[in-house]
Amino acid sequence: MAAGVSIRSSESVEALLDFDRALTGLGQRDARLVDVVECRVFGGLTVPETASALNLSSATVDRSWAKARAYLRVAMAEREAP
Amino acid sequence: MTRAKDWAAVDQLFDRALDLPVGQRAEFVREVAGQDSDLRERLERLLEATEEGFTEGAQAIVDPLLPERPSTVGPFRLCETLGHGGMGVVFRAERNREGSTQEVAVKMIRPDLFPLASADTLRRFAQERAVLSRLEHPHIARFIDGGETSEGTPFLVMEYVHGVPITAFCVEEALPLRERIQLIQVIAQAVAFAHRQLVVHRDLKPSNLLIARGKEGAATPKVIDFGIAKLLTPTVADVDTPLTATGIHLLTPEYAAPEQLGGGDVGIAADIYALGAILYEVLTGVRPFQAESREALERIVRHTPPTRPSLRLKESTKSQAGISQRHLRGDLDWICLRALRKDPEQRYRSASELADDLENYLQGRPVLARRPTLRYRASRFVRRNGVSLVVVVALLLTLLGGLGASLWQAHVATVERDRATAEARRAEEASAFLADLLALGDPFNAPTLTPPEALADTGLARLQRASTMDPMLKAAIACQLAEVFGGQGRFGLEEASARFAIEVLSGTNDPPPERLAEAYLAHSAPLRVLGRYEEAIVAARRAAHYDSASVQGTLFGDIAVELAIGLAESGQPDDAIEVAREALTTLESSVGADSLTLLYLLDTQAAALDAAGRIDEALVVGERAVAVSKAVRGTESAAAQIVPHNYALILISAKRYTEAYTVLSEVVRNEAIALGSNHPARAISQSNLADLELRTGRIRAAWERAAEAGEILVGVGGEGAAVSVRLVEAVALARLGRIVDADSLFRRVLAPGEQTLQPYDQADAEYLFGVFLYRTGQYRHGAVFRERAAQVLSPSDLDDLDGLFGGWRTAAGT
Numbered sequence: 066m067a068a069g070v071s072i073r074s075s076e077s078v079e080a081l082l083d084f085d086r087a088l089t090g091l092g093q094r095d096a097r098l099v100d101v102v103e104c105r106v107f108g109g110l111t112v113p114e115t116a117s118a119l120n121l122s123s124a125t126v127d128r129s130w131a132k133a134r135a136y137l138r139v140a141m142a143e144r145e146a147p
Numbered sequence: 148m149t150r151a152k153d154w155a156a157v158d159q160l161f162d163r164a165l166d167l168p169v170g171q172r173a174e175f176v177r178e179v180a181g182q183d184s185d186l187r188e189r190l191e192r193l194l195e196a197t198e199e200g201f202t203e204g205a206q207a208i209v210d211p212l213l214p215e216r217p218s219t220v221g222p223f224r225l226c227e228t229l230g231h232g233g234m235g236v237v238f239r240a241e242r243n244r245e246g247s248t249q250e251v252a253v254k255m256i257r258p259d260l261f262p263l264a265s266a267d268t269l270r271r272f273a274q275e276r277a278v279l280s281r282l283e284h285p286h287i288a289r290f291i292d293g294g295e296t297s298e299g300t301p302f303l304v305m306e307y308v309h310g311v312p313i314t315a316f317c318v319e320e321a322l323p324l325r326e327r328i329q330l331i332q333v334i335a336q337a338v339a340f341a342h343r344q345l346v347v348h349r350d351l352k353p354s355n356l357l358i359a360r361g362k363e364g365a366a367t368p369k370v371i372d373f374g375i376a377k378l379l380t381p382t383v384a385d386v387d388t389p390l391t392a393t394g395i396h397l398l399t400p401e402y403a404a405p406e407q408l409g410g411g412d413v414g415i416a417a418d419i420y421a422l423g424a425i426l427y428e429v430l431t432g433v434r435p436f437q438a439e440s441r442e443a444l445e446r447i448v449r450h451t452p453p454t455r456p457s458l459r460l461k462e463s464t465k466s467q468a469g470i471s472q473r474h475l476r477g478d479l480d481w482i483c484l485r486a487l488r489k490d491p492e493q494r495y496r497s498a499s500e501l502a503d504d505l506e507n508y509l510q511g512r513p514v515l516a517r518r519p520t521l522r523y524r525a526s527r528f529v530r531r532n533g534v535s536l537v538v539v540v541a542l543l544l545t546l547l548g549g550l551g552a553s554l555w556q557a558h559v560a561t562v563e564r565d566r567a568t569a570e571a572r573r574a575e576e577a578s579a580f581l582a583d584l585l586a587l588g589d590p591f592n593a594p595t596l597t598p599p600e601a602l603a604d605t606g607l608a609r610l611q612r613a614s615t616m617d618p619m620l621k622a623a624i625a626c627q628l629a630e631v632f633g634g635q636g637r638f639g640l641e642e643a644s645a646r647f648a649i650e651v652l653s654g655t656n657d658p659p660p661e662r663l664a665e666a667y668l669a670h671s672a673p674l675r676v677l678g679r680y681e682e683a684i685v686a687a688r689r690a691a692h693y694d695s696a697s698v699q700g701t702l703f704g705d706i707a708v709e710l711a712i713g714l715a716e717s718g719q720p721d722d723a724i725e726v727a728r729e730a731l732t733t734l735e736s737s738v739g740a741d742s743l744t745l746l747y748l749l750d751t752q753a754a755a756l757d758a759a760g761r762i763d764e765a766l767v768v769g770e771r772a773v774a775v776s777k778a779v780r781g782t783e784s785a786a787a788q789i790v791p792h793n794y795a796l797i798l799i800s801a802k803r804y805t806e807a808y809t810v811l812s813e814v815v816r817n818e819a820i821a822l823g824s825n826h827p828a829r830a831i832s833q834s835n836l837a838d839l840e841l842r843t844g845r846i847r848a849a850w851e852r853a854a855e856a857g858e859i860l861v862g863v864g865g866e867g868a869a870v871s872v873r874l875v876e877a878v879a880l881a882r883l884g885r886i887v888d889a890d891s892l893f894r895r896v897l898a899p900g901e902q903t904l905q906p907y908d909q910a911d912a913e914y915l916f917g918v919f920l921y922r923t924g925q926y927r928h929g930a931v932f933r934e935r936a937a938q939v940l941s942p943s944d945l946d947d948l949d950g951l952f953g954g955w956r957t958a959a960g961t
Binding site: 094095096100120128131132134136138139 | 189
């Protein structure tokens with residue numbers, strides 16, 4: 066029996082699409098924020114690991130991470146709103 | 148939606164708010180927003196969003212979509228996580244087979260990055276996997292398997308490599324300079340091997356180059372993830388797949404070539420660029436480019452030339468194991484800069500050429516990265532100038548005529564009735580296709596006049612859409628179109644047309660070898676002109692393979708010419724000499740050998756011998772080429788001047804300037820009659836002759852000729868194309884006593900405005916300006932320019948440049 070990989074429901078695909086759109090939108094404004102999100106969320110890297118992967122200081126990653134979270138959250142909330 | 152500029156302002160205020168303690172933020176927002184309620188609202192929402200736990204929110208969305216850690220994938224049992232990346236998660240895995248344990252790395256790919264499984268992408272994936280699994284090399288991690296789990300998460304299985312990224316390895320081991328260079332050299336050879344199998348890595352970076360200490364203590368490099376990037380890159384067919392847009396973030400901009408950032412066609416040149424960037428970092432401890440943001444970095448990568456490694460070493464604080472500026476200055480600077488050229492065509496033509504140049508450095512031989520002389524080498528083939536509508540029609544009619552003839556033959560043979568029917572259908576389709584094209588080009592039928600270029604363009608697009616057309620016919624027309632595009636100097640389209648012909652033929656059952664030979668030969672030429680030498684050579688070798696399998700073998704000579712030129716131009720003169728020699732032996736023993744083919748082979752062999760430093764042999768072969776050229780082409784036409792021109796260059800290599808002058812001035816006279824005085828094709832021979840005139844003391848003639856040729860070259864390729872001849876002009880002015888004019892011309896060359904100078908042009912210009920200043924008595928400034936340039940030029944370069952001034956100096960400079 067092959068891998069027990071989680072199932073992709075249509076709902077979560079929608080959510081991912083939303084998330085991706087928000088991420089793409091953010092990337093057009095500040096690509097570094099998106100790099101940080103990719104490392105943190107998709108890559109599962111810690112702040113110091115992200116810092117070394119992107120050749121940034123930990124403080125910069127911290128700040129970028131906080132900002133990216135806020136922007137994405139607002140962007141996704143706006144999309145959900147009618 | 149917020150506008151970008153607006154957004155930057157909000158972003159800046161948001162940043163400032165975040166700098167404040169949480170308790171003071173609300174007040175700050177009220178203060179800066181004032182009456183702007185929209186701004187206040189936006190800032191408040193952003194700050195609110197920071198305080199709430201977004202992590203949980205986003206992670207909750209993303210988590211179920213991430214490849215969860217399964218316990219097994221196929222026959223492999225997953226062990227610990229090796230790492231995370233933009234692409235997904237990598238695990239170490241094992242399988243037990245016949246009592247032994249095989250250790251592998253399993254990459255689970257983020258599902259959203261993988262092009263959705265259309266039949267087309269699945270087929271491509273399968274093809275790529277087949278190619279990758281054939282890629283067996285001691286310094287490339289083996290690709291073992293790939294597929295999808297039952298839940299649809301794509302995975303790749305690769306050889307597990309124990310090792311440390313090359314940059315970390317160099318620092319940890321304080322590796323000496325020579326060993327660092329040897330590591331890159333071995334890696335470049337492995338990359339060249341993959342390129343010969345037509346696999347491009349596309350994402351070379353230190354973390355993909357792992358170094359391990361072997362049992363005997365030798366450092367062994369291995370390249371991982373070869374060809375993986377392509378599996379994840381959407382093709383044109385996938386563009387409407389929404390999520391592939393994120394694929395661009397996978398690239399590592401520090402090592403990505405400028406053309407990759409633009410999303411352009413990525414060839415082996417991108418890998419050569421990345422190798423250059425990694426070499427740079429391994430030598431200096433710093434990357435060639437650094438910037439605050441990704442956008443800024445991309446801008447720099449595209450537009451700013453890298454600083455010489457030797458100058459960067461100074462600012463690098465990392466321990467560099469005793470590597471000093473003195474070590475990097477000159478050859479290693481040049482090698483890095485050549486690999487890092489913005490224009491793919493100006494980089495090393497192959498990864499093996501880069502490896503060879505590193506070997507040259509290690510052996511103390513002169514490196515290729517330097518341009519050998521001031522002179523311009525004439526292109527050996529005169530390509531047709533722009534093709535007129537009449538020619539396009541004539542080509543297509545020829546095609547029809549050819550088909551008509553084969554139709555007739557098919558009737559005469561009366562053997563295969565089926566085949567005759569197929570031929571008849573082809574002829575019919577061809578005429579329909581032709582009629583279509585002609586209607587477009589006919590000013591009375593079409594709303595606007597379609598220029599011949601557009602006519603040919605439409606031809607390729609239509610051909611690609613013509614799904615019902617007979618494949619043999621389609622391939623034949625595609626080859627013809629390739630020739631048309633080549634004649635127009637549109638090599639990208641020429642390459643695309645020939646590639647299309649190959650694709651069409653490969654898609655049929657049992658394609659005739661002579662057609663394949665034709666198509667591969669047609670593909671080789673544009674690849675070579677585009678600087679994609681490895682691929683050009685592979686294509687020519689395939690053409691030779693199919694040609695020898697076909698009954699006629701008529702293309703033998705043409706293929707040998709193409710192959711020899713490809714080898715010679717890509718810095719493999721010894722192989723070129725050998726190919727030309729074999730072909731010449733065969734041709735000379737056969738009756739009715741095409742004398743033009745003979746001529747091309749002789750000319751190429753002579754140039755290759757010259758490049759290999761075998762000047763005496765080059766002179767002998769060159770003389771023969773001149774004799775054959777006279778017999779085949781006479782002495783007067785423009786085409787008749789090419790071989791004597793190239794012979795003159797060999798005479799210059801032999802330092803036989805007076806004879807070279809005689810030959811070249813004859814060439815220039817004949818070209819003036821054949822082409823008219825202002826033809827751009829004359830500028831090259833004119834420039835070279837001006838250089839010779841200066842060296843043989845004909846100063847005024849040199850000045851007039853250089854000025855004239857300079858204007859023509861600027862018209863063709865901008866100031867950048869005319870640097871060498873402008874320098875000849877400036878030295879001539881100085882020697883005529885026009886010091887002020889010479890001075891201002893030198894300064895104009897050195898400050899070209901928009902364009903940046905090629906590194907070697909810069910060095911030539913600085914050196915000559917330095918000598919000029921020195922000999923006019925401006926010792927201090929002269930010495931600065933001269934010494935700076937002398938650091939990067941070889942003694943023979945300096946000797947060559949000094950020859951332009953002869954013994955000239957002013958009274959003040961004595």
